[in-house]
Amino acid sequence: MFIINCPYCGERDQSEFSCGGEAHIERPKQPTELSDDQWAEYLFMRKNIKGIQFERWNHAHGCRKWFNVVRDTSNDKIHAVYKMGERPPLK
């Protein structure tokens, strides 16, 4: 259990949120030109790293807005929270 600072509502318990997986995955501009392997790579393959990861989260039981979180998956420490469309604060 950990606390997430929703950029709209403020600090809330993690149970109010749902994780939407890795963030900043760009949809290919011409999907029809991709091979099946490349398309599968885009659709299904995620990094799932141990360490700092950029993720999308949804405040499902609150304001129902999506936003991005920079989270350390090894200890659940949240380094940054930023709205959709904003640039990541860390690289």
Added chain:
Amino acid sequence: MLNFNSTIKEEKIFGDIKIAEVEPIIKINLRSKKREFSKKIGKILSILPPTEANTSSGNEGYNLLWLSPDEWLVYSNNKKQSLKEQIDLEDRLFDEISKLNQGAVTNVSDHWVMINFKGNKIYDLLSKSCPFNFNEFKRKKGSVTQTLFNHIDVILHNRDNNELNLFVRRSFSEDLWLWINDSARFI
């Protein structure tokens, strides 16, 4: 508004806590990202939609709750408002907002059940199964929050010192009511 049969038919008192459903009252959901929207709501309801998170605004007739940056909930304070008055308000909002593409107006009167809590120990009861920290909420009159209560989505509106209104979806209301009745016995 439909002629529904409420699942909650009683008013309960457990020591310091008094719990009762408040119905029938009109509840309208408003959604918009347009600038003109606030002015129109101000003109119709004489209240401006709150822009600050977790707050509400209100007057004698209505309360306007912040739900998200582009979503609000209006509910009436008047239980004696006639069905015609309720329909007129909905029509007026619909004509001024939805029809002119200024946002969306949805009548959710039958969607949400409103339960009123009064008493010194209401936050002890809520804290039994709520992940939300009520320290700030209970100090600030008019605070609003959406959270989970016994794993059920609820909207909470701080009406006054030791008084709040809880909104729960109709299909979950009976389950929550039974849970509240069970838990309140041990407060």
